[in-house]
Amino acid sequence: MIPRQLVLRNFLSYRQATLPFAGLHLACICGANGAGKSSLLEAIAWALWGQSRASREDDVIYYGEMEAQVTFEFSVQGQTYRVVRLRRREQHTVLELQIQTAVGYTSLTGRSLRATQEKIIQILGLDYATFVNSAYLRQGRADEFMAKRASERKQLLATLLGLDQYETLAEAARDRARDYKAQISVLEQRLQTLANQLAQEPHLRTQQAAVSQQIQQQRQQVQQCQQRLQAQQAAYQIHQLQQRDYEHLQQQRDTLAATIAHLEHQRQTLRQEQAAIADLEARAPLLAAAVSQWQSLKTAEAQLQQCFANYQQLRQERDRHQQSLDQQRQDLLRTLHGLESQQQFLLEQCQQLEKLLKQENQIVAAFEQLQRARAHLQAQEALQQKVFPLLQAKQRLELERQQQEQRLRSRRDELQQLWQHLHQQIERQPALQEAVTLITAQIATLEKQRIYQDHVREKGLERRRFLEQLQTRQREYERQIHQLEQRLELLNQPGAICPLCQRPLDREHYQAVRQRHIAEKEELLNQVWVIREQLAVTEREIQVLRREYLTVGYEISQLTQLFEQRGQLQQQLQSTQELEPQLDRLAREIQQIEGQLRNGHQESLGELQAIEAELARLNYDEKTLAIARGQVEKWRWAEAKEQELRQAQRQYQQIQQHLPNLIAQQEALQRQLNALETTSPLAQTLARIDQQLAALAYDPDRHAQIQAQLAALAADYEAYETLQRGRSRQPQLRQDLEHLEETLQQQQAQLQRITEKLATLEETARAASRLAADLHQQQQHLLKQQQTLEATLAHHGKLSAELEQLHRLRQEYEQGQQxxxxxxxxxxxYCELAQALGKNGIPALLIETVLPHLEAETNHILGRLSNHQLHVQFITQRSRRRSGADTKPIETLDILIADCQGTRPYESYSGGEAFRINFALRLALARLLAQRSGSDVQFLIIDEGFGTQDAQGCERLIAALNAIAPEFHCILAITHVPALKEAFQTRIEVTKVAGASQLSIIT
Incomplete structure (x- = not known):
């Protein structure tokens, strides 16, 4: 990635800023603390990955603004891209990705924010975690790589090297292996089920034979039963005809009996009707008188009913008008009560306002006192504004004097410790020289062992090739022996022919051919035995060579460690030879610092005295300011009371104007209420309706009495009507009764004749019933025989189907085995493939090949930064803590750090030393990425960290940056150390004006 331009709008401390990267190769970003140096580079990470140091997404927006936007242009492999990320408060983030073409920028934005982010990561070839652990050394997070656990370091290094694709392939292989395992499990269960089912085949065939024999027997039984049933059916048909005649007569008898019973019921009904008419004839005079009275009462009830209807109509109209009158009365009373309540409220409010108006003089005097106190407070605050900068300047000068003295003392102590440390290293020079000589001798011995190991390996490879040749020859001889055995088998068959000329053999030629084949077979067997002996000897030789190779390999496995130890010792020896000039320089610098401590800081003393004189002239006192503020707070209540007084005066005047209107409205409403009861149209209408009701003179009691008398005479009226209808039906009743008597006699005679015929046919019916029972029993028996036969046939079919199914299952079982x-x-x-592609497979081997280069590069840079006093070593495997059955070493990525005193933990090193170690490792990582094609990182950012270094350490850091500068397109370093600014030819000055950060490029 090569940066081209960065544009910020309302991002963190920046309102508007543009940073072109053209011409920036090795530059520093400098400015005061909090000016916004780190925010400039945070914008790059936020634009590309949406990551920043802000805890909430809206925190990246400049205070008081509604949105923030960062535009970043960069190039990857010769192609220019532009990323625009926009964030609005309380809304979603907008992300756009564009590519530069001949006609301008073309959008590559995906359908979603995540899709666009994935495209950016794909173009860059690294994600945010990889970026901050390689190319971006963030403020306060320089030890990001060192602070991670060993397993996380290895995973991070794999990501940097682009080895994630192997994990993806390994996961895909594991998925395929799991799929195959699941298919195997399902298929094994299916095959086990098939095997269990196929084991039942012999038992099913035995059952099928037994069922076939049973079917033959049951068919014979069914035929015999059918013959007996046919004979019984013929006899039953004869008796069936007689049974039909008997049943027909029974139906006739039942019909006649029902007809006779109906006729007798009709006769009884007619006789009862004649008796009722006779009773009514005896009461005829009384019934006639009751009917005359009923008719007169009915006429009077009709007149009263008409009067009642008129009465109901007038009552409904009066109730409606009365309800309207009551509603108007309630409305007027409600309005009148509201006006009275309002008048009472205004009177009470007037009483409260009068109490406040009586305090007018006291409130006005207090308000004037408040104004005088505020004027005095403003004068004291103006004096404070003049004094406050002087106090700050005085405090700053005193703090600078203390800090400068503390820095000089700390620097003197550090130089004294360093002088002692270097003196001790010079004293260790003879011991280091002796150790280098001893290790060199051991290396020479092991180098000879390595040459011997190469000879052993070549010998082993030669014996392995010879072993493969013997195995090939053995397989060829065994194939020829098998062919001869087949030919001998053909010769032993009757009518054998010659295997060469394909002609029939006579006895003489047969013996000759057979002897020749046997001789060839014996010769081949002898050759096989010789080869087998050679194979056994060769395998023993290979085993011996393998043991010898492993033994020598174990001895020379320490060669790498010896090389590293010699290199470390040589570096330490070389560094001790260059320490004497440093000792002299350190002694001079210590004397100079002690002189500065004795002389003090005379230049700032005069400025302090001038500030103190000005403070004495102004005569500022904090107590006077506090008293003035207390007086303002004491009389502050007068301001609120004065406003309440003005408001009360306005309200009191308004109430006095509004009261007469309320009283006039109440008197008008009272007059309307009095008129409503007497002279209103509703009152006059109600009086007219009352007069009409009085004129109607309707009597409800008399109406109810007439209705009761009509109800009492209703039964006599109905009896009189029945008597009149009976007088007209009397002749017809006598005629119907005579006809019923004649018909009843005829039906009874016919019933007697049918009963006599049934008595003669009853024996025939009983015989038919017995035959029917026997026939039904025989049919049931036949049905059972047929059902048994059908069940047996169904069982036979089921067995046949099961055997056919077993045949198909056997085919499925054989195919399933394949x-x-x-x-x-x-x-x-796929299991082997997943293991090979896993983290302990190919990626581990690739990391093993990269780590020596990374270690060498780190030590090269660290040597320049620490004057060859520090050395790092990467350990990728370590033994297990507990001894057990599993002796396989643990995969790790431990980092060992050594100095002239030996190997120590990372945490025990000082801040400056730790930063040098982290800086060297991060530079080595970035340089390694720049050399590899996996991630084209040509942009390096170093945020702070120089403050932990002394002058010599800073010079070495600058030298290291200059050394690696040709391998990067752009290197930016953030610092606030003034001495380091001049070391960079190009500077980006960051300042803060009116709360917003601004930048300028100085070359």
């Missing part, structure tokens, strides 16, 4: 073998092969293949 499929299972294929699936197992695929499962083993």
């Amino acid at each position: 499929t299972l073998a294929h699936l197992r092969h695929q499962y083993r293949l």
Whole structure:
């Protein structure tokens, strides 16, 4: 990635800023603390990955603004891209990705924010975590890589090297292996089920034979039963005809009996009707008198009913008008009560306002006192504004004097410790020289062992090739022996022919051919035995060579460690030879610092005295300011009371104007209420309706009495009507009764004749019933026989279907066995592939090849930064803490740090030393990425960290940056150390004006 331009709008401390990267190769970003140096580079990370130091997304927006936007242009592999990220408060983030073409920028934005972010990561070839652990050394997070656990370091390094694709492939292989394993499990269960089902085949065939024999027997029984049933059916048909005659007569008898019973009921009804008419004839005079009275009462009830209807109509109209009158009365009373309540409220409010108006003189005097106190407070605050900068300047000068003295003392102590440390290293020079000589001798011995190991390996490879040749020859001889055995089998068959000329053999030629084949077979067997002996000897030789190779390999495995130890010792020896000039320089610098401590800081003393004189002239006192503020707070209540007084005066005047109107409205409403009861149209209408009701003279009691008398005479009226209808039907009743008597006699005679015929046919009916029962029993027996036969046939069909199913299952079982073998092969293949592509496979091997280069590069940079006093070593495997069955070493990525005193933990190093170690490792990582094609990182950012270094350490950091500068397109370093600004030819000055950060480029 090569940066082109950065544009910020309302991002963190920036309102508007543009940073072109053209011409920036090795530059520093400088400015005061809090000016916004780190925010400038945070904008790049936020634009590309949406990550920043803000805890909430809206915190990146400039205070008081509604949105923030960052536009970043960069190039990757010769192609220019532009990313625009916009954030609005309480809304979603907008992300756009564009690519530069011949006609301008074209959008590559995806359908969603996540899709666009994935495209950016794909173009860059690294995500945010990889960026901050390689190319971006963030403020306060320089130890990001060192602080991670060993497993996380290895994973991070794999990500930097682009080895994530192997994990993706390994996961895909594991998924395929799991799929095959699941298929194998399902298929094995299916095959086990098929095997259990196929084991039932012999038992099913035995059952099928027994059922076939049973079917023959049951068919014979059914035929015999059918013959007996046919004979019984013929006899039953004869008796069935007689049974039909008997049943027909029974139906006639039942019909006649029902007809006779109906006729007798009709005769009884007619006789009862004649008796009722006779009773009514005896009461005829009384019934006639009751009917005359009923008619007169009915006429009077009709007149009263008409009068009642008129009465109901007038009552409904009066109730409606009365309800309207009551409603108007309630409305007037409600309005009148509201006016009275309002008048009472205004009177009470007037009483309260009068109490406040009586305090007018006291409130006005207090308000004037408040104004005088505020004027005095403003004068004291103006004096404070003049004094406050002087106090700040005085405090700043005193603090600078203390800090400068503390820095000089700290620097003197640090130089004294360094002088002692270097003196001790010079004293260790003879011991280091002796150790280098001893390790060099051990390396020479192991180098000879390595040459011997190469000879052993070549010998082993030669014996392995010879072993493969023997195995090939053995397989060829065994194939020829098998062909001869087949030919001998053909010769032993009757009518054998010659295997060469394909002609029939006579006895003489048969013996000759057979002897020749036997001789060839014995010769081949002898050759096989010789090869087998050679194979055994060769395998023993290979085993011996393998043991020898492993033994020598174990001895020379320490060669790498010895090389590292010698290199470390040589570096330490070389560094001790260059320490004497440093000792002299350190002694001179210590004397100079002690002189500065004795002389003090005379230049700032005069400025302090001038500030103190000005403070004495102004005569400012904090107590006077506090008293003035207390007086303002004491009389502050008068301001509120004065406003309440003015408001009360306005309200009192308004109430006095409004009261007469309320009283006039109440008197008008009272007059309307009095008129409503007497002279209103509703009152006059109600009086007219009352007069009409009085004129109607309707009597409800008399109406009810007449209705009761009509109800009492209703029964006599109905009896009189029945008597009149009976007098007209009397002749017809006598005629109907005579006809019923004649018909009843005829029906009874016919019933007697049918009963006599049934008595003669009853024996025939009983015989038919017995035959029917026997026939039904025989039919049931036949039905059972047929059902048994059908069940047996169904069972036979079921067995046949099951055997056919077993035949298909056997084919499926054989095919499943073949499929299972294929699936197992695929499962083993993908398991091995997943293991090879996993983190302990190919990626681990690739990391093993990269780590030596990374270690060498880190030590090279660290040597320049620490004058070859520090050395790092990467350890990728360590033994397990607990001894057990599993002795396989643990995969790790531990980092060992050594100095002239030996190997120590990372935490025990000082801040300056720790920063040098982290800086060297991060530079080595960035340089390694720049050299590899996986991630084209040509942009390096260093945010702070120089403050922990002394002058010599800073010079070495600058030298290291200049050394790696040709391998990067742009390197930016953030610092606030004044001495380091001049070391960079190009500077980006960041300042803060009116709360907003601004930048300028100085070359």
